Amino acid sequence: MRFAITFFALLLAASTAWAQSTLSGSYEVAGKKAALTQVTAQKGDPESGKPVTVLVFSAKPQKGAKPASDALFGEFGDAIVVKLFDDGKVYSADLLHAAFDLPNNTMTTFSGVTIKDFKKADGEISGQLIASGDARGQKYQVDLTFKTKAP
16 A cells, blocks of 8 residues: 555656646757757856856756756757746757757857746746747747746
């Protein structure tokens, strides 16, 4: 009986953690879509003396102690790593996509990425990540609506 109660408690905790994150929308490069399914938020290193939150959007489940660096090394497939300030302004974004014909299939930008309807309250962070542009002749577009547990 004790095993059944423990198992049920763990199952409930896991389903609650899963329910805390939602992600929908699209991410494509050169007309090829990425199937991003995961989003997490971690406390990042300060930039320009301001606190930073790091959002990691990925195609594969995020495991390990360093989701942002693991994503940048391709551990989670196609991914987006966004550093943002507490007011929702984006400091930088790293876009990883198999269709990018760039070193490590990665592009870093310090402009052109925004979060609309940004909200950080009640232990959650949410908004709509928007970006579009051209990286060496390769068009990219991001339109992702997300909600996840705040760090």
